[in-house]
Amino acid sequence: MASIFEKLWRLGPAAFVLKAIIAALVANGLLLAFILLRRTYRKRYFAKRDARVYELRQSWDALVSGEIPFDTWRSKPFDRRIVEAIALDAFEAAGPEQSARLLKFLRTSGLIEKRIFEARHLKGWRRMRALVALGRTRAPEGIPALAEGLRDRDLETRLAALRGLGRMACPQAAEEILAWLGEKGLTVPDLPLQGALVQCCAERPQLLLPYIKNAESHLREVLGRVLGEVATPSLGPDLLQFVGDDLDELRAAAARAMPQTHSAFAPEVLSELAADPVWFVRLRAIVSLGKLSDCRAIPTLLRGLMDSNRLVRWRAAEALVEFKTEMVPIFEKVVAARDRYGLHAYLTALENAGMRGQLEVELQANTRTIEDVKQRLRNVLETGTLPVEEPATAASLPNSAMELR
């Protein structure tokens, strides 16, 4: 049997080209016709849709209250899609009272049941659309259908279900997600999962604790990050168990969560974490110390200003600049530390915050500092360099790791 290449060759280039020309010309004609027809169709469709949206908007209150019987629009897919879209958009911006009214409308009109059915029985894109729409309704009865979506083999469907549950933003949805994670492990990318959990666990972050204790390492990290975002004062003592955790991410999460707990021991814990060997744990601790706005944090922040990591130094500097009443003493200490990287970071933060002028004024007005010292500080502020008479040595720099800078 002749191969395809032999057949092609026997056909001869000329005959082949002729056929190819005809095919290409037909394809051109079809493409043009498709563009033309599609444009015409869409123009008519959107004109019709606009007119119908306008009509339905005019009678929206009557529609929602049920004065206009649901059957008048429910049986027409075109109208149903418009009504659902308007209702879900309104839902996103509605207050509690309006939300309750809209939810009642979605329930009594049967739209939620329809979406639940679609989320369970449709396939592919239509199922994904139904899952997300179901989540947007925030109706708890949709949670089981969304939980089924989480167990689908297709990743896109799982993601759509996760987004839907995220929109529910309630502890029941969080429980479903966490149960599924316990069952199947991490089978979706981190960020959509974190996003959904952040929304769902905001009300009850304690839900996360047992799962963090028992999860495998990477999932533990992901859940730890969520905990860092959603921590509340009620979580204070529970967070302490993560301060000494083996996982860097968990320690970082604990540092991130600490200011939200408003606990009295937060400065001490954060100071401890600010000396962690891992840079991003130190970074989180320094950022959190800055958020506390507590003078007890100043010595740790000054230490952070001389950290071997550039980001830690910057965040420490930004935090220090926020202590507006302590500007002169802090600046004195920054200069006394004789770390030019720390000094530059501090001056940069000062410049960025537009506080340089204020520090100059305060230096001028300060009566506690002797004139000599004041002059020296003014020089440092003006030139951005440390005084030359006492050259800094690498040995004198705390955490010195010049090569890392």
Place this chain on the structure above:
Amino acid sequence: MTRFLDISNHALFWYYLASNVAYLTMLIVALKTSLAHQRRLESHRLKWIKETPLAPPITIIVPAHNEEGSIRVAVRNLLQLDYPQLEVIVVNDGSDDRTLDEMREEFLLRLVRAVYVAEAKTAPVRGLYRSEVNASLLVVDKEPGGSKADAVNAGLNAATSPYVCVVDADSILERDALLRIMMPILEDPKRVVAVGGIIRVLNGSEIAGGQLQRVRLPRKAIEVIQVIEYLRAFLIGREAWGQGNMLMIISGAFGVFRTDLVRAVGGYRATAIGEDFDLVARLHRHLRQQEMDYHIQFVPDPMCWTEAPSDLRSLGRQRARWQKGLLDVLWPCRDMLFRRRYGRIGYLALPYLWIFELLAPAIEIGGIVTIVLAACLGALSQGFFVQFLLFGYAFATMISIGSVLQEEITYKRYNDWQDVARLVSYCFLEHFPYRQLHMIWRLQGLWQYLRGDNVWRPLTRKGLESAHIR
């Protein structure tokens, strides 16, 4: 002689056929991918991403050299972008016009003594400026470095975010462009290391308050043809290559990269002519050598609108430079060809670029010459000659209309009937004599490079003049 011409014509025929089949495959893949992407977008809501505390910060780097005409609009546009954590760094690359003054006036810049660690070597930095009106704007003023890459490296040194996005100073981003381009990264931050967005031709459109108000097709034929070229290159070529994780170019006008990786490969190569292509090629090499599981992706909906050359001279220079850039990158990458270590990049993407991009002008112009010669010597049947031309014409038109269709069924930015009619009509008109002219420019580029003229030169910009600014 006749025998040679016969062989040459046959070779040319098969070359054209292979090239067209490749393009047709890409068109089909791109249509399928675009439709899937459109569907996926239906289950995303950008507002949710905008509000998430987990979106990583981005630094936008804007290299600017003599951009006094466009810098205000461009920077204003960037500062208005929707994204939770954004830093904008404009690098004034030794402009000898009023670029820095324009920014000083518009954004009330003040000199700051900020930390600047020159991890990537660049021309000396004169000073750093921070805006009084928007703290997220930083301006790096430096000595001219002689290349865009040098300016981007300076921005990279000052960047503080885990992701950097390089944007040209004569470009306008759509308000949600960053949210859209970050979507693949947010979904898979471990694997996705770089994402490219789509570049569109700004000429003819209307801008107000730093935002694109109305998209219109430009008036000049040469600009409309470029619109089709951009649609073809991005909506077909990059979409298809990106789908197979073989994207070799992320346009220098708009792309997001992981900062640590850009730093790991030494930043942009200052001497590169096509610095954007060069960076992506080096990233592929680095990541393949590290045996990392990675993805360099293209997303077709985050749009960047840029000024396209509006006269033949500038366009010719631009295309010659692109061709030089291609050779400048492909030559150092020749050791990646057909090496198992580099996988599909070495077996497919790079050979395609060599055969159908780099050598195309030489082969096409050589082919035209031999066909004409064979026809004159009677070695080619005139019927076949005409058929061959017709085939090439009809097929190339089909691909162009395919790209317009792709735009129509997905993003549909040209809403006016007149614009679409013009766009389609130029799909038929672009082949003579523009295509031949284009090949000559590209051939010139190759010739210039081989002669040793391989210095990066900025193009003369009109400064968004081609768009109507209100």
